[in-house]
Amino acid sequence: MSDLRVTPLNALHRELGAKMVPFAGYDMPVQYKLGVMKEHLHCRAEAGLFDVSHMGQVILRHPDGVEAAALALESLVPVDVAGLASGRQRYGFFTNEAGGIMDDLMLANRGDHLFVVVNAACKEADIAHMRAHLTGCEVEEISDRALLALQGPKAEAVLEALVPGVADMRFMDVAIMASEYGELWISRSGYTGEDGYEISVPASEAEEFARALLSHEAVEPIGLGARDSLRLEAGLCLYGHDIDEETSPVEARLTWAIQKLRRAGGAREGGFPGAERILAELSDGAARHRVGLRPEGRAPMREGTELYAEAEGGTPIGRVTSGAFGPTIEAPMSMGYVPKDVSAEGTQLFGDVRGKRQPVTVAALPFTPANFKR
Structure with missing residues (x-):
């Protein structure tokens, strides 16, 4: 435990009665006194506060301006970064030469520079990757x-x-705003499927800012447990589980994040690692797909559950990558990968749960509708 890093809110988590666990090298709250189920439902009904300070925050600058930084970043991601308007944010991912996903991320145009948020477990590697390949950029x-x-x-x-003015922001808007808690870097986005904000605050002001938010009767602190079930209900990928260095964006059904400009025939076609595989799969399809899965009964099919086409015999055709009970849908839910020919909604498959084949049906994602402010 002594090797774990702590966030600026560590003492507050403990004061609030959080159960702390190691996560991505940090001492993080997995749940508070409400418990995972009630925290999940509270976030869906009112408002939940999450500490995501373990994530990596990075600024990219180029002496020739933000467009030059954007074009440089396009050499590492299959995303239209240069076309991102000032004050807007976009989802993306670093790809490797084999067309797999090195990490997924959020990137924002903040006028004279780019702001990038990467996953905690990957941030050292991501920053080294950018410093090694973004020639001319300050990372x-x-x-x-x-x-x-x-x-x-x-x-x-x-x-x-x-923070007066945040109500005017739309989904995926970003803004820098003055406040009693110092300069706040705000995006209208999140990882729950709900409307909300992610707010970067000076570390010295973070606890006071968190206390001010928690003083509102609508707000409860939410831990990693409910964060996981919320994102799974929303059909959102968890890096290292639903996507990884062997999974392509096409297999993961993240093609909506690859704009036409970067696809075959686009103005800035390819030019990113793994383009040969990814562009071919965009054209011809991938052999397997990420799908939603609805097990029968009440028991979730957890990560690692092998999937079969038949109730008996045969060999595994796929695998569950995330699974939990969905408090909002009041049923178990999973995501996983299966061959294209059995990926249609309504297809019945079978998961091996403790040596017994249990029925599971391919289902639409997300499991619960998103409530973003468009």
């Missing part, structure tokens, strides 16, 4: 700020009371 890791996520239908009213 600045931000280490003196916390990152909080305020999610749920009441997030707008709660944050607007502290």
